Amino acid sequence: MGDWLLIDPETHEPLRILERMNLFKRPAPGDDRRTQLIAANVDTLFIVTSCNQDFSVPRLERYLVLAREVGVRPVVVLTKIDLAEEAEEFARAARALQPGLEVELVNARDPASVSRLADCCGPGQTVALLGSSGVGKSTLVNTLRGSDTIATQEVREIDGKGRHTTTVREMHRLAGGGWLMDTPGMREFKIAEVDTGIAEVFDDIVALTRDCRFADCTHETEPGCAVQAALSDGTIDAGRLMRWQKLAAEDAINTIAAATRKSRMRKSGKKK
Numbered sequence: 001m002g003d004w005l006l007i008d009p010e011t012h013e014p015l016r017i018l019e020r021m022n023l024f025k026r027p028a029p030g031d032d033r034r035t036q037l038i039a040a041n042v043d044t045l046f047i048v049t050s051c052n053q054d055f056s057v058p059r060l061e062r063y064l065v066l067a068r069e070v071g072v073r074p075v076v077v078l079t080k081i082d083l084a085e086e087a088e089e090f091a092r093a094a095r096a097l098q099p100g101l102e103v104e105l106v107n108a109r110d111p112a113s114v115s116r117l118a119d120c121c122g123p124g125q126t127v128a129l130l131g132s133s134g135v136g137k138s139t140l141v142n143t144l145r146g147s148d149t150i151a152t153q154e155v156r157e158i159d160g161k162g163r164h165t166t167t168v169r170e171m172h173r174l175a176g177g178g179w180l181m182d183t184p185g186m187r188e189f190k191i192a193e194v195d196t197g198i199a200e201v202f203d204d205i206v207a208l209t210r211d212c213r214f215a216d217c218t219h220e221t222e223p224g225c226a227v228q229a230a231l232s233d234g235t236i237d238a239g240r241l242m243r244w245q246k247l248a249a250e251d252a253i254n255t256i257a258a259a260t261r262k263s264r265m266r267k268s269g270k271k272k
């Protein structure tokens with residue numbers, strides 16, 4: 001979903017699908033070895049969390065890794081500022097995740113407050129949402145949409161067991177002229193094949209690893225480890241280092257699994 005179709009202005013015949021600018025995809029569910037395409041041509045990813053116990057640095061970093069990997073502009077949207085005493089504290093913590101990261105504080109129910117997101121929602125722009133349950137994604141959709149909604153699309157897909165299933169994906173026309181893609185697949189995802197994203201979100205740590213004495217340094221007990229050195233002199237934070245190691249390990253495991261799936265698929269393809 002999200003492809004742009006070039007249409008002949010006179011005949012209204014479709015001419016061609018424009019080349020995708022970017023693409024969110026994930027391994028198909030179950031044993032299916034194919035990749036499931038989730039959304040194409042997203043300009044801005046609203047990473048939604050609220051100014052309460054939902055706010056989690058590790059989770060935000062995962063979402064940022066995904067955004068950087070796919071190449072969309074991430075904007076952290078912190079909702080429920082009307083219920084929080086120290087909303088600014090949450091904003092500060094979010095801004096500290098990456099230099100220059102855009103962070104907006106909103107009351108998702110209030111159109112005036114949500115209008116801070118307007119410059120991502122203008123004509124020709126497409127946004128998508130990512131965030132846990134209850135943070136205000138649907139509320140945000142409704143507020144951004146104003147009144148009209150169109151283009152509810154039922155998509156028939158083959159699930160992991162070869163059955164046809166019907167899923168609903170929605171394109172919402174936004175009051176500002178843009179589009180909001182609401183697809184269930186965007187709401188949860190697995191970290192796999194995202195080493196580029198990880199390297200961007202943790203660029204300070206990744207830069208240090210290049211100075212380690214051993215190319216295969218695990219950054220634990222090796223002599224000449226630049227990461228451990230930075231940790232002891234306080235240049236990097238222990239929590240952040242741990243989160244990087246955890247994400248990188250998870251990505252490595254899932255990437256190997258994906259590669260195995262693909263090679264199995266190639267082999268079974270040859271037999272035919």
Ligand SMILES: Nc1nc2c(ncn2[C@@H]2O[C@H](COP(=O)(O)OP(=O)(O)OP(=O)(O)O)[C@@H](O)[C@H]2O)c(=O)[nH]1
Pocket residue numbers: 079080081082083106107108109131132133134135136137138139140
């Ligand atoms: N006061 C206040 N309430 C909010 C705000 N954003 C969302 N809510 C409320 O929080 C509840 C959950 O919001 P939803 O929009 O349903 O959350 P969601 O992220 O779509 O949740 P899922 O559909 O489960 O993924 C609703 O009762 C909203 O009215 C906000 O900024 N301020």
Ligand SMILES: [Zn+2]
Pocket residue numbers: 209212213217218219220222224225226227228
């Ligand atoms: Zn090292």
